[in-house]
Amino acid sequence: MPDIRPLAHSSALVLNATYEPLGVVSVRRATILVLSSKAVCIADGGGILHSERTAMAAPLVVRLTHFVRVPYRPYVGLSRRAIFARDGGKCAYCRGSAETIDHVLPRSRGGGHQWDNVVAACARCNHTKGDKTPAELGWRLHVIPAAPRGISWRVLGHRAPDPRWAQWLDLAV
Numbered sequence: 001m002p003d004i005r006p007l008a009h010s011s012a013l014v015l016n017a018t019y020e021p022l023g024v025v026s027v028r029r030a031t032i033l034v035l036s037s038k039a040v041c042i043a044d045g046g047g048i049l050h051s052e053r054t055a056m057a058a059p060l061v062v063r064l065t066h067f068v069r070v071p072y073r074p075y076v077g078l079s080r081r082a083i084f085a086r087d088g089g090k091c092a093y094c095r096g097s098a099e100t101i102d103h104v105l106p107r108s109r110g111g112g113h114q115w116d117n118v119v120a121a122c123a124r125c126n127h128t129k130g131d132k133t134p135a136e137l138g139w140r141l142h143v144i145p146a147a148p149r150g151i152s153w154r155v156l157g158h159r160a161p162d163p164r165w166a167q168w169l170d171l172a173v
């Protein structure tokens with residue numbers, strides 16, 4: 001197996017045969033796909049992989065040689081990191097730096113742990129809010145919480161994209 005340690009980047013974007021982004025894998029996994037002819041490297045990350053017999057450019061983006069049918073996953077998994085990423089790390093109530101997750105309609109009052117009822121919040125707002133609703137406090141939400149959408153969310157989840165993937169992820173749009 002090629003030595004991948006000297007590489008600055010450690011993950012590669014995988015595209016379907018149709019160029020539709022499918023997901024992110026380790027450079028090691030992408031290299032195996034290329035070496036086994038399951039994928040071709042369409043952009044390399046600048047590093048060189050050395051093995052006993054050969055040297056090859058470290059893949060940054062690979063495209064599968066055969067189309068794979070993947071189940072469409074419209075739903076992005078709810079996690080603390082994903083909520084912080086969606087809300088840009090800012091408190092939904094005061095726009096300060098968020099450290100906690102708040103349930104807009106408190107769980108004690110039947111609020112669900114779901115995308116449209118969770119926001120990032122600073123500790124002070126979260127503590128002050130307690131088991132009240134924003135309306136009871138006269139507070140206004142700066143964001144309407146909703147499940148994140150878009151191809152980059154579907155492919156990357158909460159991960160920050162490598163800027164060099166932008167053209168394949170339609171990030172400029």
Ligand SMILES: [Zn+2]
Pocket residue numbers: 091092093094095096121122123124125126
């Ligand atoms: Zn706050």
